[in-house]
Amino acid sequence: MAVRHLLVDTAPLRASPVFRRLWTGRAVSGFGGQMTLVAVMYQVWQTTGSTVWSGAVGLAQALPVVVLGLWAGSVADRVDRRRLCLLAAVGQAVCSALLAVQGLAGPAPVAAVLGLLAVQSSFGAFSGPAAGAFLPQLLPKESLAAGLALNRVAFQAQMLIGPALGGLVIGAWGVGGCYLVDAVSFAAGLYGLYGLPPSPRGTAAGAGAPARPGLRGIADGLAFLARTPVVRAALLTDLAATVLSMPISLFPLVNAERFGGSPRTLGLFLTAIAVGGIAASVLSGAFTRRARPGAVMFCGSALWGVALMGFGLATRPWEALGCLVVAGAADTVAVVSRGTVVRLHTPDALLGRVGAAEQIVGQAGPDLGNMRGGLVAGAWSGTAALVTGGALCVAAVGCIAWGVRERSPRVATS
Numbered sequence: 001m002a003v004r005h006l007l008v009d010t011a012p013l014r015a016s017p018v019f020r021r022l023w024t025g026r027a028v029s030g031f032g033g034q035m036t037l038v039a040v041m042y043q044v045w046q047t048t049g050s051t052v053w054s055g056a057v058g059l060a061q062a063l064p065v066v067v068l069g070l071w072a073g074s075v076a077d078r079v080d081r082r083r084l085c086l087l088a089a090v091g092q093a094v095c096s097a098l099l100a101v102q103g104l105a106g107p108a109p110v111a112a113v114l115g116l117l118a119v120q121s122s123f124g125a126f127s128g129p130a131a132g133a134f135l136p137q138l139l140p141k142e143s144l145a146a147g148l149a150l151n152r153v154a155f156q157a158q159m160l161i162g163p164a165l166g167g168l169v170i171g172a173w174g175v176g177g178c179y180l181v182d183a184v185s186f187a188a189g190l191y192g193l194y195g196l197p198p199s200p201r202g203t204a205a206g207a208g209a210p211a212r213p214g215l216r217g218i219a220d221g222l223a224f225l226a227r228t229p230v231v232r233a234a235l236l237t238d239l240a241a242t243v244l245s246m247p248i249s250l251f252p253l254v255n256a257e258r259f260g261g262s263p264r265t266l267g268l269f270l271t272a273i274a275v276g277g278i279a280a281s282v283l284s285g286a287f288t289r290r291a292r293p294g295a296v297m298f299c300g301s302a303l304w305g306v307a308l309m310g311f312g313l314a315t316r317p318w319e320a321l322g323c324l325v326v327a328g329a330a331d332t333v334a335v336v337s338r339g340t341v342v343r344l345h346t347p348d349a350l351l352g353r354v355g356a357a358e359q360i361v362g363q364a365g366p367d368l369g370n371m372r373g374g375l376v377a378g379a380w381s382g383t384a385a386l387v388t389g390g391a392l393c394v395a396a397v398g399c400i401a402w403g404v405r406e407r408s409p410r411v412a413t414s
Helices: 011-015 017-048 049-077 081-105 108-133 141-194 214-226 230-246 250-257 263-282 291-311 315-345 348-379 382-404
Strands: none
Touching: 011 017, 011 141, 011 348, 017 049, 017 081, 017 108, 017 141, 049 081, 049 108, 049 214, 049 263, 049 348, 081 108, 081 141, 081 263, 108 348, 141 315, 214 230, 214 348, 230 291, 230 382, 250 263, 250 348, 250 382, 263 315, 291 315, 291 382, 315 348, 348 382
16 A cells, blocks of 8 residues: 555545635634643642532533533524524533633632633533534545544644643643633634534425424434434444543553652653554554444444553553553554444434533543443552453454444545
């Protein structure tokens, strides 16, 4: 295979000006979002010195997505998705502006800061499914995986660089300056969203019946998941990988048990996962051009479990870091392929609701997985939690793959 076929496929950026504009805008605004998260964590800790309040930052972000997700997806399938995205982005920008005001004028009570973060996350619960539903409209089927890989590249860059930028801005101008940068960055996001085509009645071409209101619309989305094995398998595979084998909560314990508790080693654990993810994104042409994304998804998810088993058994730092690099790469392969499967097999009229379910799984699964790992480690050991979790992940993915007997069509590749 030629080297150019291994590298990330940038054809979607060249072929679709609308996708390029959306990708650029969301990439820029995403850096601001990571900076705000760092600023909130810093402000809450400086104000309270409490790990409980610091933990509440994650809850303020996650709870609105889980609670509002299915309803937000139903709304995205009923209204003009472009307008919904624009309104949600404006709401998020206003929240960042209010955070900036309190940061510059004088710190507000912690509860008020977390309340603003929760409101901002609520707007995100609506914009996520709506924005995700545009991808099949902007790109041909054979370019969907490449488009998702490009989104993944942007996300990982945000995760790596955004917090560092946030720390620099806080050091120079305080948390208020960090929030202000985030508020301004939404201009780029709005620029990208404004170029999207309108979707009357919640569908790409304005055809077909919109989602039914309220619980009936949600029930229709859940019924689709129940009768569509491939899409259901994609979400179950995500749950298997995250709930059964999420390792993040175990990093401090493993570092203390085997590697002397050095903070430098602990920091390298997360960096290793990111390095693997970036490497897989850069070389994503190796899997995004393949015709069976479902098979790639199952292989990536199983490799994630195997790599974490290896991490649980590793006795040398370089072995542990190597396993985490492989895990990070496998995670990226699984995420991109899973998103491709979902979008190839979901009708446009249901993309909002299915995207919302995907968002909820992505938000809740890692939190539950970290809790599972901590409970198992508390009862036995970190090694037991990692090895059993990885083994359960591989077994679960194998059962899901066998059960669905993947029926996804072959997709022409470039």
